[in-house]
Amino acid sequence: MNKPDRPTQGAWVAIVTTSRRLLETVEAALKAAGHPPLAWYDALLEIEKAGPDGLRPFELRELLLLPQYGTSRLLDRMVKAELIERQDCDDDGRGQIVRVSDKGRSVRQAMWPVYAHVLSEEIGAKLTTEDAAQLVRLLSKL
Amino acid sequence: MNKPDRPTQGAWVAIVTTSRRLLETVEAALKAAGHPPLAWYDALLEIEKAGPDGLRPFELRELLLLPQYGTSRLLDRMVKAELIERQDCDDDGRGQIVRVSDKGRSVRQAMWPVYAHVLSEEIGAKLTTEDAAQLVRLLSKL
DNA sequence: TTTATGTCGATGCATTTGCATCTACATTGA
DNA sequence: TCAATGTAGATGCAAATGCATCGACATAAA
Numbered sequence: 001m002n003k004p005d006r007p008t009q010g011a012w013v014a015i016v017t018t019s020r021r022l023l024e025t026v027e028a029a030l031k032a033a034g035h036p037p038l039a040w041y042d043a044l045l046e047i048e049k050a051g052p053d054g055l056r057p058f059e060l061r062e063l064l065l066l067p068q069y070g071t072s073r074l075l076d077r078m079v080k081a082e083l084i085e086r087q088d089c090d091d092d093g094r095g096q097i098v099r100v101s102d103k104g105r106s107v108r109q110a111m112w113p114v115y116a117h118v119l120s121e122e123i124g125a126k127l128t129t130e131d132a133a134q135l136v137r138l139l140s141k142l
Numbered sequence: 143m144n145k146p147d148r149p150t151q152g153a154w155v156a157i158v159t160t161s162r163r164l165l166e167t168v169e170a171a172l173k174a175a176g177h178p179p180l181a182w183y184d185a186l187l188e189i190e191k192a193g194p195d196g197l198r199p200f201e202l203r204e205l206l207l208l209p210q211y212g213t214s215r216l217l218d219r220m221v222k223a224e225l226i227e228r229q230d231c232d233d234d235g236r237g238q239i240v241r242v243s244d245k246g247r248s249v250r251q252a253m254w255p256v257y258a259h260v261l262s263e264e265i266g267a268k269l270t271t272e273d274a275a276q277l278v279r280l281l282s283k284l
Numbered sequence: 285t286t287t288a289t290g291t292c293g294a295t296g297c298a299t300t301t302g303c304a305t306c307t308a309c310a311t312t313g314a
Numbered sequence: 315t316c317a318a319t320g321t322a323g324a325t326g327c328a329a330a331t332g333c334a335t336c337g338a339c340a341t342a343a344a
Binding site for chain 2: 003004005007008009010011012014015016017018019020021022023065116119120122123124126127129131132133134135136138139140141142
C-alpha cells in the first residue's frame with residue numbers, strides 16, 4: 001500500500017484538470033454552435049466507420065467504453081433525433097444493427113469544424129509536434 | 143479555423159481516454175471500499191485546509207471549478223452525511239461558512255489510502271519520476 | 285436615503301446517469 | 315430435446331446534473 005510520491009500526485013492532478021478543462025471547452029463550443037454533445041460525435045463516427053453493414057450496439061459499447069444502459073439510451077436519443085436507424089438483426093434475434101442516416105452524416109460533418117477548431121486552438125497551438133508525440137508516449141504508459 | 147494535425151489528435155485522445163480510465167478506476171475503488179465519490183474527497187480536503195475559519199461556498203466553487211448549483215448540492219449532501227457543517231455568515235448576510243466535522247475528517251482520512259493506492263499502482267508504478275515531471279511540464283502548456 | 289446593479293446561494297424542472305433487474309433469444313451440455 | 319446458463323438490449327426507479335430563475339443581501343451611484 002505505497003503512498004504516491006509528489007511527482008505522481010502532480011501528474012494525476014495535471015491529467016485530470018487538463019482533461020476536464022479541455023472537455024468542457026469542447027462541449028461548450030459544440031453547444032454554443034447548436035450541436036449535440038461530444039459523445040454523439042464519437043458514436044456517429046464509429047457507426048459511420050462501420051459502413052453500410054452497420055454496427056451492433058454491443059460493439060459500439062466496446063468501442064466507446066460506455067456502460068450498456070448508457071449505450072442503449074444514447075442510441076435511443078440519436079434515433080429520436082433521426083441521426084441513426086435501428087433495425088432488428090437477422091442473424092441474432094436478440095440484437096440490432098445500427099446505421100447512420102444522411103442526417104447523421106451531415107450532423108457529424110457539421111460538428112467537426114467546431115470540434116477541430118477547439119483542438120487546434122487548445123492543443124495544436126500550444127504543443128509542438130514533438131511535445132504532442134512525447135505526451136502520447138508518456139500517457140500510453142498509463 | 144485550422145484542422146488539428148495528427149499528433150494533436152493523438153494527444154487529445156490520449157489525454158481524454160487516460161484520464162477517463164484513471165478516474166473510473168479511482169471511483170470504483172472508492173465505491174468498492176464503501177466510500178463517497180472523489181468529489182467529496184476534494185471538497186473535504188479544501189474545507190479542511192481552510193482550517194477552523196471554514197470556507198465560503200463560492201470559494202470552494204472556485205477551488206474545485208464546479209458550477210454554482212453543483213457546489214450547493216454537493217454541500218447539501220455532505221451536510222446530510224454530517225461530514226461538514228453549514229453556518230450562516232456573520233460578515234455577509236447572503237453567505238455561509240462551511241467547516242469540516244470530526245466525521246468529515248475521519249472519512250477523508252479513510253478515503254486517502256484507497257485513493258493513494260490507486261494512484262501508486264496506476265501512475266507511480268508506471269512512470270519514473272522524470273516521466274511524471276515531464277508529463278506535468280507538457281500538460282501545463284495546455 | 286432610494287434606486288440600480290451585482291453577488292451569494294437555493295431550487296423547480298427537465299435531462300441524464302447509475303443500479304438493478306427483466307425479457308428475449310442463444311448456446312451448451314445432459 | 316430440453317434444462318441450465320449465458321448474452322443482447324431495455325427499463326423502472328433513484329440519484330445526480332444542467333439550466334434557468336429566484337430571493338436575499340451587498341454595493342455603487344443618484
